[in-house]
Amino acid sequence: MLSKLTSDDGDFRIPWNPADADETANARQAFNDLRASGYAIYEVRARRRGEPQRILVRDFDPQAGQLVAVRPNRGG
Numbered sequence: 001m002l003s004k005l006t007s008d009d010g011d012f013r014i015p016w017n018p019a020d021a022d023e024t025a026n027a028r029q030a031f032n033d034l035r036a037s038g039y040a041i042y043e044v045r046a047r048r049r050g051e052p053q054r055i056l057v058r059d060f061d062p063q064a065g066q067l068v069a070v071r072p073n074r075g076g
Helices: 021-036
Strands: 012-015 040-045 053-056 066-070
Touching: 012 021, 021 040, 021 066
Parallel strands: none
Antiparallel strands: 012 066, 040 053, 040 066
């Protein structure tokens, strides 16, 4: 499932319909898997002007409808 969510930049976009129980369950599983892998998860909120706002989340909100998971930084 996660391979379908991958974008070109390595981040994951997780969209779902909150009214669809199966989509919500799949999104919750993706959230849990990505969190366990060290990804930072953000809720995307629309702003009145400009770019969408990303809010760091630690708990899955089934009503959010969209999340973005950002790959952890690797030091070297």
